[in-house]
Amino acid sequence: MKKTLLLFLIIILSLLYYLGFLTRKETLPLSKEFFSAESSSSVEQFLDLKGVGLIRSKIAERKPLSLDKKDLEQLYQMKLDKGIRNLSTLSLLLTRQATQARETGDLNRAIELATYASKLSPDIPQPYFELARTRFQSKPFQLDGVLPEILKGYRAKFNNYPASLTLFYHIFYILSNALLMAFIIFGIVVLWKYFSLYFYDIRRNMTQEISSLFVNGLKVFVLFIPFFLRLDISWAILFWSILLWGYVPARERQFIVVFLIVLVYLPFFLRTSSSFLNGPASDIVLEMNEANHENWDKGTEEKLKAWSLSRSDDAGALFTLGLIEKKQGRYAQAEDFYRRAIERDPNLSEAYSNLGNVYLAQKQIQSAIASYQRAIELNPEKGSYYYNLYRAYSQETFLSGKSDKAFQKARQLDPELIQHYSTIEPSNMNRVVIDEVFTTQMFWRRFLDQYIGKEGLLFRLFKAWFEAIPSALPLLAPILFLAFLIGMTRYTRAKRFLTRCPMCGSATHRFYLGAWETPEQEFVCFNCHRLFVQKEKLHPKITEKKSIQANAFQKQNQFTGKFLSYFLVGFGDLWRGHPLRGLLLLFLFFIFILRFVFWSGVLPESALQSRFSWGDLLFWGGFFGLFYFLYYRRIRRQKPEFEIPK
Numbered sequence: 109m110k111k112t113l114l115l116f117l118i119i120i121l122s123l124l125y126y127l128g129f130l131t132r133k134e135t136l137p138l139s140k141e142f143f144s145a146e147s148s149s150s151v152e153q154f155l156d157l158k159g160v161g162l163i164r165s166k167i168a169e170r171k172p173l174s175l176d177k178k179d180l181e182q183l184y185q186m187k188l189d190k191g192i193r194n195l196s197t198l199s200l201l202l203t204r205q206a207t208q209a210r211e212t213g214d215l216n217r218a219i220e221l222a223t224y225a226s227k228l229s230p231d232i233p234q235p236y237f238e239l240a241r242t243r244f245q246s247k248p249f250q251l252d253g254v255l256p257e258i259l260k261g262y263r264a265k266f267n268n269y270p271a272s273l274t275l276f277y278h279i280f281y282i283l284s285n286a287l288l289m290a291f292i293i294f295g296i297v298v299l300w301k302y303f304s305l306y307f308y309d310i311r312r313n314m315t316q317e318i319s320s321l322f323v324n325g326l327k328v329f330v331l332f333i334p335f336f337l338r339l340d341i342s343w344a345i346l347f348w349s350i351l352l353w354g355y356v357p358a359r360e361r362q363f364i365v366v367f368l369i370v371l372v373y374l375p376f377f378l379r380t381s382s383s384f385l386n387g388p389a390s391d392i393v394l395e396m397n398e399a400n401h402e403n404w405d406k407g408t409e410e411k412l413k414a415w416s417l418s419r420s421d422d423a424g425a426l427f428t429l430g431l432i433e434k435k436q437g438r439y440a441q442a443e444d445f446y447r448r449a450i451e452r453d454p455n456l457s458e459a460y461s462n463l464g465n466v467y468l469a470q471k472q473i474q475s476a477i478a479s480y481q482r483a484i485e486l487n488p489e490k491g492s493y494y495y496n497l498y499r500a501y502s503q504e505t506f507l508s509g510k511s512d513k514a515f516q517k518a519r520q521l522d523p524e525l526i527q528h529y530s531t532i533e534p535s536n537m538n539r540v541v542i543d544e545v546f547t548t549q550m551f552w553r554r555f556l557d558q559y560i561g562k563e564g565l566l567f568r569l570f571k572a573w574f575e576a577i578p579s580a581l582p583l584l585a586p587i588l589f590l591a592f593l594i595g596m597t598r599y600t601r602a603k604r605f606l607t608r609c610p611m612c613g614s615a616t617h618r619f620y621l622g623a624w625e626t627p628e629q630e631f632v633c634f635n636c637h638r639l640f641v642q643k644e645k646l647h648p649k650i651t652e653k654k655s656i657q658a659n660a661f662q663k664q665n666q667f668t669g670k671f672l673s674y675f676l677v678g679f680g681d682l683w684r685g686h687p688l689r690g691l692l693l694l695f696l697f698f699i700f701i702l703r704f705v706f707w708s709g710v711l712p713e714s715a716l717q718s719r720f721s722w723g724d725l726l727f728w729g730g731f732f733g734l735f736y737f738l739y740y741r742r743i744r745r746q747k748p749e750f751e752i753p754k
Contacts, residue, residue, distance in 0.1 A: 191538030199229035236261030286698035295345035353596040354605035400545035423453035457486035458544035491522030492542040609633035613661035
């Protein structure tokens with residue numbers, strides 16, 4: 109009982125240290141200062157609609173922000189006039205009002221607000237989910253109106269770059285930390301089970317000889333190396349696990365190697381990902397996404413211009429600046445930016461198409477046609493290029509045949525997009541032609557290229573061995589660990605190590621294969637083999653003493669595995685020598701725990717946060733409850749690993 113409570117206390121203290129509660133400087137990635145992405149705490153700044161005159165006038169008049177259908181349609185037409193695809197802040201505000209209307213029972217108003225929220229911002233997921241909830245509450249059994257909205261919401265969540273970036277980093281962060289925590293528990297179990305054999309070996313070989321004293325003193329000295337190198341607690345656990353390599357069974361040794369790989373790469377990529385997300389290279393991608401897909405402000409434009417001055421070879425930034433200038437009607441500046449973007453990247457077909465739009469706005473029809481044709485040569489499968497070419501041909505009545513052919517080709521390649529632009533009234537230039545923007549896939553490609561760097565992924569993997577390892581000797585630590593692992597492996601082949609009998613717990617060199625009805629065959633000590641396997645008739649006192657020892661060891665193992673399994677799902681399997689199953693269960697357990705800890709996400713949201721959802725809580729809580737209940741039933745039915753005959 110005392111040993112079990114002490115082991116439980118050690119595990120809790122190790123996890124608290126890992127979480128950063130017991131140190132001034134937080135250790136591994138799960139820390140408060142790990143994420144320093146700046147986000148405004150001011151609600152008014154979140155509600156800044158960046159020049160939407162109708163909303164600003166209502167706020168200035170101190171009127172409640174209640175928009176009727178006429179106001180909503182006016183906002184939608186204004187969006188089309190400016191050539192903006194998403195008014196995200198406004199859509200999130202309308203979604204919030206739709207939720208309030210649904211909760212008060214005004215379902216028609218909620219549907220109207222959510223519908224316009226999705227029209228104003230077709231690339232953000234929240235309006236689709238709110239529309240699905242409202243329709244389900246209105247007509248629960250008509251799923252044909254609910255499921256399509258849910259699918260649209262998830263599609264928008266993956267196609268929206270900031271939302272997908274937040275989602276994937278949230279998943280990566282939780283999975284990585286759950287795996288790290290599972291391996292830390294595994295390392296603690298290894299230490300607790302086999303450290304006693306290490307000290308037993310020292311005591312057994314302790315003699316008055318100088319050589320013996322030196323060797324055993326060296327064994328004690330090696331234990332303090334993590335303190336001399338100021339290793340982090342997780343690296344110290346790994347060091348001691350490798351030190352016990354010879355005492356650990358073969359099926360657990362391979363997981364010590366996996367522990368080393370996990371501990372090298374996961375914290376490294378978590379730290380570098382966090383610093384990159386907070387760096388200017390990632391920030392400029394977010395600014396470019398805002399200018400391409402949403403309404404932008406003066407700050408966005410200034411950041412992009414400053415970036416293009418320092419990175420004059422960045423065709424993407426120049427392309428985005430050309431898009432901004434074109435939407436504001438400054439065609440000469442837009443033409444200059446597009447030409448510079450094409451000089452940096454001659455295969456950027458989107459720049460050729462948008463340059464054609466600038467020429468068309470300036471009535472330079474032939475130059476526009478030439479630009480569209482060049483864009484089609486680079487990417488002949490883009491329907492919007494043919495549509496823009498159709499618009500240019502339409503300016504010349506004698507080319508009506510070519511105009512119709514270009515339109516039919518555009519509709520064939522992208523019927524949904526062409527149908528949308530064919531139905532809106534072409535009252536200004538932003539409605540007449542289709543301005544190309546960078547897609548989410550292009551932003552992700554740029555993000556990964558910048559993150560990995562010019563050196564490539566292999567260089568990053570190699571670099572991980574020499575960076576971000578918490579030690580006084582960061583460059584030597586990985587090499588020392590590898591050399592230490594190789595040395596221990598060869599040393600164990602030349603030297604015979606003690607092992608622990610799984611029946612009685614005795615430390616011995618003499619062990620035999622036991623014939624037990626278990627999935628894995630166990631090695632038992634010589635005395636247990638004679639007494640419980642071969643059923644030899646030994647002296648009654650010897651039999652009684654050995655039986656009492658074996659029964660006490662089995663009861664202690666059973667109690668420790670059960671007691672700690674109630675707090676750490678999968679611990680019992682690690683304790684009984686089943687590392688794969690135990691690590692998998694611990695990994696799932698920590699996924700649930702971290703999901704609840706970071707309920708609102710790892711990265712701070714840059715827009716109006718969604719309201720708390722009891723449905724999501726019931727979903728995740730129900731899954732965790734089912735997972736824990738099934739494991740609890742399994743633990744309750746678990747018997748001692750070996751039944752010792754009386």
